[in-house]
Amino acid sequence: MHRVKVRVVEDALDANNTIASANRADFDREGVTVLNLMSAPGAGKTTLLVKALPGLEGVRPGVLEGDVAGSLDADRLADVHIPVTQLNTDQGFGGECHLDANMVRSALPSLPLADLDLLVIENVGNLVCPAEFRVGEDARVMVSSVTEGEDKPLKYPLMFRACELVIINKIDLLEHVDFDLEKFLYHLEGVHPGVPHLLVSARTGEGLEAVRDYLVGLASRAGAPA
Amino acid sequence: MHRVKVRVVEDALDANNTIASANRADFDREGVTVLNLMSAPGAGKTTLLVKALPGLEGVRPGVLEGDVAGSLDADRLADVHIPVTQLNTDQGFGGECHLDANMVRSALPSLPLADLDLLVIENVGNLVCPAEFRVGEDARVMVSSVTEGEDKPLKYPLMFRACELVIINKIDLLEHVDFDLEKFLYHLEGVHPGVPHLLVSARTGEGLEAVRDYLVGLASRAGAPA
Numbered sequence: 001m002h003r004v005k006v007r008v009v010e011d012a013l014d015a016n017n018t019i020a021s022a023n024r025a026d027f028d029r030e031g032v033t034v035l036n037l038m039s040a041p042g043a044g045k046t047t048l049l050v051k052a053l054p055g056l057e058g059v060r061p062g063v064l065e066g067d068v069a070g071s072l073d074a075d076r077l078a079d080v081h082i083p084v085t086q087l088n089t090d091q092g093f094g095g096e097c098h099l100d101a102n103m104v105r106s107a108l109p110s111l112p113l114a115d116l117d118l119l120v121i122e123n124v125g126n127l128v129c130p131a132e133f134r135v136g137e138d139a140r141v142m143v144s145s146v147t148e149g150e151d152k153p154l155k156y157p158l159m160f161r162a163c164e165l166v167i168i169n170k171i172d173l174l175e176h177v178d179f180d181l182e183k184f185l186y187h188l189e190g191v192h193p194g195v196p197h198l199l200v201s202a203r204t205g206e207g208l209e210a211v212r213d214y215l216v217g218l219a220s221r222a223g224a225p226a
Numbered sequence: 227m228h229r230v231k232v233r234v235v236e237d238a239l240d241a242n243n244t245i246a247s248a249n250r251a252d253f254d255r256e257g258v259t260v261l262n263l264m265s266a267p268g269a270g271k272t273t274l275l276v277k278a279l280p281g282l283e284g285v286r287p288g289v290l291e292g293d294v295a296g297s298l299d300a301d302r303l304a305d306v307h308i309p310v311t312q313l314n315t316d317q318g319f320g321g322e323c324h325l326d327a328n329m330v331r332s333a334l335p336s337l338p339l340a341d342l343d344l345l346v347i348e349n350v351g352n353l354v355c356p357a358e359f360r361v362g363e364d365a366r367v368m369v370s371s372v373t374e375g376e377d378k379p380l381k382y383p384l385m386f387r388a389c390e391l392v393i394i395n396k397i398d399l400l401e402h403v404d405f406d407l408e409k410f411l412y413h414l415e416g417v418h419p420g421v422p423h424l425l426v427s428a429r430t431g432e433g434l435e436a437v438r439d440y441l442v443g444l445a446s447r448a449g450a451p452a
Contacts, residue, residue, distance in 0.1 A: 041382065126354060173399065
């Protein structure tokens, strides 16, 4: 059984990459840079976006919101006037644990691409599968909160390797949790040497300027109109 | 592509259930009650077990530790003299995001079942897929930490429905986070009416007695030797 399963997933990945390339070409054509934002459930992706996106200088952001069920996160982003499209994965089989390129493709007609410079795809909260599936993004960033523990890079190495930036969130809680930041960074360096990180509290606003700087830089990096 | 994928997963679930029944029969034969413990990454499953299992009256506990990679959690349990078997899911395809019945079956020969009354299977940290795959357990419990936010029952309804008890962990952080406990419980009741919950801080020890009482009751509930 196990062997069959792996084989099927590999086939699915081939198809996924083909569709991801098509998505990427469409995004490039519209001059939109795309960020795939990943984390465990409750790491604070949505709060980060709600706080950081409205203040982006010269960049028109939008969000594609991936959730198993519900539209809570999309509602929070709409409240701060960020264009947002909801993508639920619960059709069919009790909830997909990640976004794949085909799901993102199905949302393309609903996205106001002509009005955007930066599209953030907020993936389903999960530290395993989203790292496997490219969706047509220019960059992948993950959010890891200090409440999750300093061992996470060792336990979910592929996720920490798949991203170009790690945002360490909820640093306002550092004094209240048993989280050894030095040890976390040591483990992170072990699984993904040289990857940069930002220390952030989306709740208090600490470190948000650096996140905005990163996003503005990202938006100018690629996705120039053809 | 999507339709094919769903079909394959359904086939895999049929096979999984067959193997889960075989596991269950083996556990019953040995008089071992089995708990499938699930949560998001970093919710505190291992800390909970490290704190609760050594104090179980009249119950000999053991742990089957599921992780994508590494043996950090198994080491922590071994440190407090709990028999523990490590099961890594990273063979093959970059890390399975859940334990399935066949993985658990492969670990059976390594488990000292004759010396156990209660086996806790600590699943991979993930709020989606583990809820789909029975592994031969008598009961399923999930841990949800207050740092994850009160919206989680609405966003991962299947997981909150799949368990018979929800342990709300890290309540020592309640005063430092924006978590509305009333709202969480309202959402929980909405997706799984009547499911009981326990308020716990594995870190400070608050509420651990109730967890131990539950585990002792669980161990006497089933798994009587044939």
